[in-house]
Structure formats: C-alpha cells, structure tokens
Amino acid sequence: MTQNTLEKTSASLLGLGAMGTALARAWLAAGHPLTVWNRTPARSTPLADEGAKVADSAAEAVAANSLVVVCLLDDASVEEALAGTDLAGRDLVNLTTGTPAQARARAAWAEERGARYLDGGIMAVPPMIGVPEAGGYVLYSGSQDLFDRHRETLGVPAGTVYVGRDAGFAALHDVALLSAMYGMFAGAAHAFALIRKEDIDPASFAPLLADWLAAMTPAVHRTADQLRSGDYTQGVVSSLAMQVAGTPTFLSTAEQQGVSPELLSPYFALMRRRLAEGSGEEDLTGVIDLLIR
Structure with a gap:
C-alpha cells in the first residue's frame, strides 16, 4: 500500500x-x-x-x-x-x-x-x-x-x-431532469415513427434530429427568465396562438402516416387550454401553471 x-x-x-x-x-x-x-x-x-x-x-x-x-x-x-x-x-x-x-x-x-x-x-x-x-x-x-x-x-x-x-432537493432535481429527458425521448419516438414507413434511413435522419433538439435547448433559459419575472410575453419567438394554430398539421400528418398522436395530444390539449385562459401573445410557459395542482 x-x-x-x-x-x-x-x-x-x-x-x-x-x-x-x-x-x-x-x-x-x-x-x-x-x-x-x-x-x-x-x-x-x-x-x-x-x-x-x-x-x-x-x-x-x-x-x-x-x-x-x-x-x-x-x-x-x-x-x-x-x-x-x-x-x-x-x-x-x-x-x-x-x-x-x-x-x-x-x-x-x-x-x-x-x-x-x-x-x-x-x-x-x-x-x-x-x-x-x-x-x-x-x-x-x-x-x-x-x-x-x-x-x-x-x-x-x-x-x-x-x-x-433541503435533503429532498437532490431527488427533486434528479426526477425533474429525468422527466425532461423522457419528454425528449417521447418526441424523438414520435419523430422516428413518422418516418418509419418511408424510404428514409433512420441513421441519416438521426443527425438532423439531434442537431435540431440541441438547437432548441437554449429555450429553457428563456422559460426560466419568464417564470422568474412572471411575464410570459418576454422574449417570445413563436407565440402561443401561432403554435396552437399549427397543431392540426402535426395531428393530420400523424394520421396520414398511420402514427398514433398519443405522445403529442396531451401537450397540444394543454396548449389549447392555456390559449383559452390566457394571452395568445404568451410563450408556451403558461402550460407549466396548468400542471400545478
């Protein structure tokens, strides 16, 4: 020794x-x-x-x-x-x-x-x-x-x-981070399902998907700033109203490709509910408030 x-x-x-x-x-x-x-x-x-x-x-x-x-x-x-x-x-x-x-x-x-x-x-x-x-x-x-x-x-x-x-904070952070991971996996699963029946190589599609997800991740900082300030219209790039208007395209495409919309539908439903209750000029951040019991 x-x-x-x-x-x-x-x-x-x-x-x-x-x-x-x-x-x-x-x-x-x-x-x-x-x-x-x-x-x-x-x-x-x-x-x-x-x-x-x-x-x-x-x-x-x-x-x-x-x-x-x-x-x-x-x-x-x-x-x-x-x-x-x-x-x-x-x-x-x-x-x-x-x-x-x-x-x-x-x-x-x-x-x-x-x-x-x-x-x-x-x-x-x-x-x-x-x-x-x-x-x-x-x-x-x-x-x-x-x-x-x-x-x-x-x-x-x-x-x-x-x-x-607070002894519970490590577990809370752990589950929160992993929950986001599973949400990402759910979106990726839906994306791969959409192309599954087509003459598209998943291995060629994967880099596009990975790069797109990486490009979107900085949005979490904007969400955090909006939650801290309470102003959900701060720095909005794509408004809630505009995104809700686009959801039928996603659902129609899923139907045409023979893909179940069950991974996307709950989130889209929350978006529509928030639009009915809030401002169309908001970001998607208001959906978070709907999840709090």
Missing part, C-alpha cells in the same frame, strides 16, 4: 449492483481504501480481487469507516440494510434513487440515530462513472458541511453539484 493510498479517505459502500460496482471500481482505482457489502456475497468477489475489503454484514461495513455510502435498489432496501446498524457519528451518503419526501424522511431518520446525512441523485449511467470526459455528475443535498468535508472523495466517480440544504 502506497503513501498516496494511506492519505486517501477510506469509505464503506453498501450495494454492488451495476452502479454500486462502478462506484467501487472508481474509488479503488483512485486509491481509496474501500469496504464493500452486498446482500448477494458473490458480487463482492471481483472487487475483493481489486483490493476491496469485503464485510460479512451491513453492520460490519458501517462500523468499518466513518464515511458510509449507500447505493441500493430503493428506500425500503436502505431501511432494511441499515436496520440494527450503529450509525452514531457516521457520515451517511445515500445515493439510492428515491422521492424528495423519502429523502427528507431518511435524513430525519439518520439524524435521530446520530448520523450526518447527505442525499444524492446520480445523473449518469454506470459506464460514465470514473470517466470524467463522459460528463456524468451526482446531485447532492442536505448537510453542506458534510458535502464540503467529502467533496474530493465524492468527486472521484463523477462530478459533484450541491443543490441545497
């Missing part, structure tokens, strides 16, 4: 699914002493060969280091794995995907047991972990002191973005 390794923060990692294993390998490659635990022991064997210490139980893993990282299936799995463990004095970083409410409840749960708590939302897939140029990062919320203390270690597998003291 080198002097450089001895100077690195040691940690315990609970959960060795695809993401947990990727996290473990990144920390081991960077020289961080690591204790790992997984409900299925066989998953630990390859990491043991790479230098990890394998704990026989979650309690043993928690006891091994002050920094404890959890990356399990869901919040119920966290509850089960940590039941009966001594968390007093531990720095608990929970990278398990969950809801904002679950994160807040888990933070209170951890604090009642004497642990400091940080919640995380991983904006990456396993192949992006440990590869800085891939652009993956992890959102963190909760104790800022805890984040600052372990920022360097937490930054080894992927970039770090601290989003606030």
Whole structure:
C-alpha cells in the first residue's frame, strides 16, 4: 500500500449492483481504501480481487469507516440494510434513487440515530462513472458541511453539484431532469415513427434530429427568465396562438402516416387550454401553471 493510498479517505459502500460496482471500481482505482457489502456475497468477489475489503454484514461495513455510502435498489432496501446498524457519528451518503419526501424522511431518520446525512441523485449511467470526459455528475443535498468535508472523495466517480440544504432537493432535481429527458425521448419516438414507413434511413435522419433538439435547448433559459419575472410575453419567438394554430398539421400528418398522436395530444390539449385562459401573445410557459395542482 502506497503513501498516496494511506492519505486517501477510506469509505464503506453498501450495494454492488451495476452502479454500486462502478462506484467501487472508481474509488479503488483512485486509491481509496474501500469496504464493500452486498446482500448477494458473490458480487463482492471481483472487487475483493481489486483490493476491496469485503464485510460479512451491513453492520460490519458501517462500523468499518466513518464515511458510509449507500447505493441500493430503493428506500425500503436502505431501511432494511441499515436496520440494527450503529450509525452514531457516521457520515451517511445515500445515493439510492428515491422521492424528495423519502429523502427528507431518511435524513430525519439518520439524524435521530446520530448520523450526518447527505442525499444524492446520480445523473449518469454506470459506464460514465470514473470517466470524467463522459460528463456524468451526482446531485447532492442536505448537510453542506458534510458535502464540503467529502467533496474530493465524492468527486472521484463523477462530478459533484450541491443543490441545497433541503435533503429532498437532490431527488427533486434528479426526477425533474429525468422527466425532461423522457419528454425528449417521447418526441424523438414520435419523430422516428413518422418516418418509419418511408424510404428514409433512420441513421441519416438521426443527425438532423439531434442537431435540431440541441438547437432548441437554449429555450429553457428563456422559460426560466419568464417564470422568474412572471411575464410570459418576454422574449417570445413563436407565440402561443401561432403554435396552437399549427397543431392540426402535426395531428393530420400523424394520421396520414398511420402514427398514433398519443405522445403529442396531451401537450397540444394543454396548449389549447392555456390559449383559452390566457394571452395568445404568451410563450408556451403558461402550460407549466396548468400542471400545478
């Protein structure tokens, strides 16, 4: 073991699914002493060969280091794995995907047991972990002191973005960003469906689609400015009235191509509703207000 390794923060990692294993390998490659635990022991064997210490139980893993990282299936799995463990004095970083409410409840749960708590939302897939140029990062919320203390270690597998003291904010940002991603995927699915029956090579169409989506993404900044100011007519490029007037063309084209409009129709319905209730000179930002219950 080198002097450089001895100077690195040691940690315990609970959960060795695809993401947990990727996290473990990144920390081991960077020289961080690591204790790992997984409900299925066989998953630990390859990491043991790479230098990890394998704990026989979650309690043993928690006891091994002050920094404890959890990356399990869901919040119920966290509850089960940590039941009966001594968390007093531990720095608990929970990278398990969950809801904002679950994160807040888990933070209170951890604090009642004497642990400091940080919640995380991983904006990456396993192949992006440990590869800085891939652009993956992890959102963190909760104790800022805890984040600052372990920022360097937490930054080894992927970039770090601290989003606030509210423990639920990382999960909220995570779901919000992924929701936008699925909306983009839905639009892309509809686009590919439209050309599916034609003599159009999807591989030739894909660069046009990718470039168009990239060209449209700066619009989110205009939306944010409009929401902040409350003026939805600020900087409008294509008015709500004009866009609503164009929606029949999209629906007719889908019908002619034999494509279901079910991915577009709900959004178009919201656009029409906003037009009926608001100003035709607005941007599409008013649709957001219709989604708030």
